[in-house]
Amino acid sequence: MLFAVIGTSAGKAREEVMAIFPRHKAFLDQFLARGEVVGVGPFTDPEGGNMALFRSRAAAEAFAKADPFYLEGVVKEYRIKDWGDNMLS
Template sequence: MKAVVLYASADDFATTAPAHFPAHKVRIDEFHARGDLLLVGVFGDPRTQGSMAVFRSRESAEAFVAEDPFVLNGVVKSYEIRDWNEILTP
């Protein structure tokens, strides 16, 4: 079972995200390099639709958000972790 993190952007996302993106990207790269983060990206309009990340496990997702600069600095107003049963695999 994998885990999906859904982020809801804060109202001031456009002004706060740039300041915290470099640290957020470092975290993305670290989790991806060790195989914990499989996919990550924003929806068509990240301000209103947010973003999503797919993790190898719920534990990986929880560890990521626990110290994610976007969470810690209010770039996102909320997040939800959902367990996800992948049907098709490469």
């Protein structure tokens, strides 16, 4: 089982997002280096937001509560959902 962290956009301007991006990326890189992230990226529809798939709930929760995008208001909220990919089983 994987754990999806789904972020809801707070509607910030691109300039605001990009100002925070280096801190977000450095934080995310820690999880990537430990192999805790399967995939990550923004949604490309007009609603925006983002999603990341984590290998453990603990890693997903740690990311969701301390990501600079969340702490600095780019992401309004993160939801964590259990996700089972039957193809991986």
